[in-house]
Amino acid sequence: MNARGSRSIPQRLADSVEFAGGTVVLFLDAMVGLVTPQHLTRSIRRLVDQIYLQLVKSMGVVTIVGVFIGMILAIQSGEELRRFGAEDQLALIVAGSMAREMGPFITSVILAATVGSAVAAELGTMRVSEEIDALELMNIDPVRYLVVPRIVALAIASVLLTVLVNIVGMSGAAVVAKANYGIPYADFFERGREALAGPWLFGGLSKDLYSGLAKSLIFGLMIGALSCFAGLNAGGGALGVGKAVRRAVVASVVMTLVVGYVITWFFWVVLP
Amino acid sequence: MSTPAVETSGSSSSSYSESIVRMAGVTKRFGDNVVLADLELVIERGTNFVIMGLSGTGKSVTLKLMCGLDRPDSGTVEICGVRLDNATRKDIACVRENLGFVFQGAALINWLSARENVALPLLERGVPRKEAEEIVARELAEVGLSDIGDKYPDEISGGMRKRVGFARATVDEPKLVLYDEPTSGLDPRTTRTIDELIIDARDRLGATGVVVSHDVASALRVADRIGLLYEGHLDVILTPDEFRRSDHPVVRSFLESAPLGANGSS
Numbered sequence: 001m002n003a004r005g006s007r008s009i010p011q012r013l014a015d016s017v018e019f020a021g022g023t024v025v026l027f028l029d030a031m032v033g034l035v036t037p038q039h040l041t042r043s044i045r046r047l048v049d050q051i052y053l054q055l056v057k058s059m060g061v062v063t064i065v066g067v068f069i070g071m072i073l074a075i076q077s078g079e080e081l082r083r084f085g086a087e088d089q090l091a092l093i094v095a096g097s098m099a100r101e102m103g104p105f106i107t108s109v110i111l112a113a114t115v116g117s118a119v120a121a122e123l124g125t126m127r128v129s130e131e132i133d134a135l136e137l138m139n140i141d142p143v144r145y146l147v148v149p150r151i152v153a154l155a156i157a158s159v160l161l162t163v164l165v166n167i168v169g170m171s172g173a174a175v176v177a178k179a180n181y182g183i184p185y186a187d188f189f190e191r192g193r194e195a196l197a198g199p200w201l202f203g204g205l206s207k208d209l210y211s212g213l214a215k216s217l218i219f220g221l222m223i224g225a226l227s228c229f230a231g232l233n234a235g236g237g238a239l240g241v242g243k244a245v246r247r248a249v250v251a252s253v254v255m256t257l258v259v260g261y262v263i264t265w266f267f268w269v270v271l272p
Numbered sequence: 273m274s275t276p277a278v279e280t281s282g283s284s285s286s287s288y289s290e291s292i293v294r295m296a297g298v299t300k301r302f303g304d305n306v307v308l309a310d311l312e313l314v315i316e317r318g319t320n321f322v323i324m325g326l327s328g329t330g331k332s333v334t335l336k337l338m339c340g341l342d343r344p345d346s347g348t349v350e351i352c353g354v355r356l357d358n359a360t361r362k363d364i365a366c367v368r369e370n371l372g373f374v375f376q377g378a379a380l381i382n383w384l385s386a387r388e389n390v391a392l393p394l395l396e397r398g399v400p401r402k403e404a405e406e407i408v409a410r411e412l413a414e415v416g417l418s419d420i421g422d423k424y425p426d427e428i429s430g431g432m433r434k435r436v437g438f439a440r441a442t443v444d445e446p447k448l449v450l451y452d453e454p455t456s457g458l459d460p461r462t463t464r465t466i467d468e469l470i471i472d473a474r475d476r477l478g479a480t481g482v483v484v485s486h487d488v489a490s491a492l493r494v495a496d497r498i499g500l501l502y503e504g505h506l507d508v509i510l511t512p513d514e515f516r517r518s519d520h521p522v523v524r525s526f527l528e529s530a531p532l533g534a535n536g537s538s
Contacts, residue, residue: 126382133341134379138393138440139365 019251022233026143027225030151033144043149050153054115055160062110062161063168069106070169073097074176087181091191094173099196099208103166104158105260108219111158112252116227119150120248123231124241132232142232151224158220159213166212211267215260222259223252292317292448292480293338298347299504300333307333309504311347317447320474320481322491324526325501331484334501335450338482339371340364352447369397372441372479376453378433380425386436387412387421390443397444411439415469431462438469442477449473451483455490463490470494488526492516 007015077093123146126132135142170192177183196206205213227248234244293315300308307330315321323331336342337349340356349356354367380389387408394404412418415435420428428436434454441449451470455463467490473479485491491498492512500508500522508520515523 129377130375130379131381134373134375134381134440136341137339137368137371137373138396139368140392140396 019229019247023225023229023251026147026229026232027151027221029143030147030225030228033141033148034152036144043144046145046149047152050149051156054111054153054157057118058110058114058157058161059164061114062107062165065106065110066103066165066168067172069102069165070094070098070172070174071176073102073169074173075180078176078181082181087177087183088187088191090173090177090181090183091170091188092195095170095192095195096208098166098169098173099206099212101212101260101264103162103169104212104216104219105256107158107162107165107216108223108256108260109253111154111161111220112223112227112249112256115154115157116223116248116252117245119154119224119227120231120234120245121241123228124234124244127232127234128237128240147224147228147232150228151221154224154227155217155220158216158223162213162216207267211263214267215263218259218263219256222255226251226255290316292352293321293482294348294350295334295337296348296350298337298344298349300330300337300342300344306504308337308344311504311506313499313506315480315482317480318474318478319496320470320483320494322483322485322495322498323501323506324485324488324491324498326522327486329501330504331501332452335373335452335482335484338448339373339450340367369444370447372444372446372449374434374437374441374449374451374454376456378425378430378437380433380436380440382425385422385424386417386428386432389425389436390439393440393444407443408439411443412436414472415439416465431458431465434458434462434466435469438466438473442473442479445477446479448480448482451481451485453484453486455485455487463487464493466490467493488529 073094074090078087078090081087081089081093123132126146132142132146135145170189174183174185174188177188178185196208230244230248230251234240236243291314293313295311295313298308298311298313299306307328311334313334323334325331333342337344337356338351340351340359343349344357347357351367352370354363356364356367359367380386381392384392387405390408390411391404394407395401399407409418409421412421415438417432417435417439420432420436425433425436438454449470454466454470458466470481470483471494474481481494483491483494492515495512495515498510498512498515499506500510500520502508502522508518508523510518510523516527518524518527
């Protein structure tokens with residue numbers, strides 16, 4: 001790194017605190033915009049566009065990664081279970097892992113890399129090409145116009161894609177279970193369904209499922225806020241946009257792990 | 273470099289009641305760099321005022337202070353009778369209802385067509401869609417772009433983008449239009465078209481124009497007065513004729529480097 005780019009550790013810490021604080025303020029501002037009915041109705045078209053774009057951008061890669069994550073989980077767990085002659089427990093392990101942790105985590109990392117980076121780049125480019133200034137001068141609040149639809153769309157896309165990852169992950173695992181351990185598909189899925197039984201919510205969601213979906217919802221909101229904040233605060237031309245993208249992706253992935261741990265602790269230690 | 277003697281034209285002593293822009297004692301720093309130092313400026317309603325100056329002298333900063341995108345470190349900025357240096361968001365929004373801004377790079381929203389870009393300020397202000405469409409069609413015709421309404425910013429030339437930006441800035445008939453380098457990077461013919469639009473905005477809409485420019489020929493064409501921003505001050509404020517005859521070294525350097533015709537126009 002050149003001399004201009006190198007900063008002391010206290011400076012970096014101060015930057016990180018400022019980034020985190022700014023993101024929280026932006027998120028709260030966006031939530032206020034979200035609950036203002038006049039703003040919400042005007043944002044519907046932009047929201048639908050964003051959901052469509054974000055789902056389309058991520059669906060292919062999410063499907064491929066989900067299938068292989070399921071297959072890897074199945075083969076890793078299957079080999080260990082074979083040593084104890086307990087291959088029939090494979091679906092239980094894969095279903096629990098996918099629903100609670102792997103589904104939301106994988107979806108979040110993919111969203112950070114695909115959508116989060118795109119959002120930071122788009123808003124960063126708008127910042128350096130004065131489009132954000134233009135909106136402000138037309139009395140259009142950039143938070144309401146740009147940020148709210150992106151954050152909400154990311155939250156919705158995150159939940160939907162997590163469901164997709166869980167389904168394709170279980171399907172990949174089922175193929176491995178059948179090919180390697182001779183477990184019929186019907187038995188595998190039936191055992192998987194039984195594994196997700198437990199304390200139920202809304203009559204149909206087990207704790208594994210609802211904790212995982214809550215996690216993916218929070219990850220989506222978080223990636224949206226981090227990416228939008230990074231983009232809106234980009235400066236210094238193309239280099240600044242590049243920095244904003246890197247910052248958005250790194251912050252999103254790190255925070256996915258940190259917040260993921262906190263949510264897991266809350267659901268499985270604090271809640272009965 | 274020493275500060276040259278102050279030169280001002282007679283019109284600079286105009287009545288305050290006729291002014292739409294008043295800046296007094298404005299200072300703006302970026303770190304240790306003092307960009308504007310005790311800047312004084314009064315602009316009369318219905319006139320075109322061109323701010324010229326070398327790169328990095330604070331011309332664009334001055335425009336940003338005028339529209340509330342930035343605030344001065346000290347001094348007062350009053351636009352349309354409202355103090356912007358200590359204004360609330362509501363006050364700034366009020367001023368912006370009477371203000372248009374033509375950006376150097378047009379700053380059009382990329383995913384909206386030319387027509388949607390021009391309609392944006394109207395629709396966001398609550399103008400019914402049908403009425404907005406009629407106004408936008410008229411405005412695009414004014415800038416000679418009736419046939420490109422459905423095209424997106426990346427499908428049209430830089431000159432067209434600037435004209436769409438101009439249409440967006442003037443679509444709700446603002447009292448004050450700020451132009452940031454409106455002719456930079458344009459060919460002479462498109463430059464002349466933009467100049468005519470700036471003059472037309474003053475004559476047709478009665479809008480006051482504040483133009484930041486490096487382009488001497490263009491400045492001489494559109495300006496009622498030209499101010500030279502130099503070492504943080506706007507000490508030299510002249511009519512175009514006075515500007516042509518000025519002995520000020522920076523003015524001379526601008527005039528000598530510009531390809532002017534016999535009558536001072538390109």
